[in-house]
Amino acid sequence: MIALRKLLVFAAVLLALGLSACEQGRPGKAETDNRLKIVTTIAPLYSFTKNIAGDSVVLENLLPSGVGPHEYSLSPEDARKIADADMLIKNGAGLEEWMNKMIGSANEFRADSQELVLVDTSEGVNIIDNDPHIWLSLRNAVIQVMNIKAALVEADPGHADEYEKNAADYIKRLEDLDREITESVNRWRTKELITFHSAFSYFAKDYGLKQSAVIEGPPEAQPSPSHIAEIMDIIQRAGTRVIFSEPDASHKIMDSIAGDLVLRIYSLDTLETGDHGQGWYISSMRANLETLNKALGDK
Secondary structure, X not given: OHHHHHHHHHHHHHHHHHHHHHHHOOOOOOOOXXXXXXXXXXXXXXXXXXXXXXXXXXXXXOXXXXXXXXXXXXXXXHHHHHHHOXXXXXXXXXXXXXXHHXXXXXXXXXXXXXXXXXXXXXXXXXXXXXXOOHHHOHHHHHHHHHHHHHHHHHHOHXXXXXXXXXXXXXXXXXXXXXXHHHXXXXXXXXXXXXXXXXXOHHHHHHOOOEEEEEOOOOOOOOOOHHHHHHHHHXXXXXXXXXXXXXXXXXXXXXXXXXXXXXXXXXXXXXXXXXXXXXXXXXXXXXXXXXXXXXXXXXX
């Protein structure tokens, strides 16, 4: 039944691509905006691209602000957005597997002869254990920004100087925050993280932290009693007094563990969902730093 449902969704997406191509090919449709049309897949990439390109491109994010990228299902409207775009910017590292079949078919339904430019921002990133959450490392974010900038310069050389300058300015801000986090970590009384979601391996690697345990079980499954018992044993042996949840996590499980072991719960944002704003990424990473300072820093 699941396979049939996925097949029907894919068929609807292909139909939408065909209809979009027909609409683009209709005579009398005036093109008044010659800017590059760019679609990003997730909120961090939107924020990166907006900081580099500003208003010199038409920018849209594929996923709605409250929807995460894991196991997302493309809609016919998503297909139209991609068919109309000049460039699609994705995270890569296996995050957007749900999009691969559609991308392979997208160029067949384009009304013009130009192929869709696909930018994989994970190129050059050292992937850890197939973890796609590369954007939670500011150092990886710099690589992603450089990949986006290079693609923009190649596709739109008339704005190359603008893209180069904006990217350099934004990278400086990312590096400034990276240094600030490094200084903060040096003051923390513990370097161990117990998190709900296995999303912080890159962040931990950057700052010499240890992601000791992950509360969440296999995808779409509740943690088993044996898994929870193992987590509680790790917490007791580590001597940590805090655990980290996230905005969309199951608070029932976290509350149970915290209640049994008398722990405090703090929330870290994985940035999988969020506002599509220019300053959103840095402000969100800074908010995570403030949370970590409260939880782990010297009082």
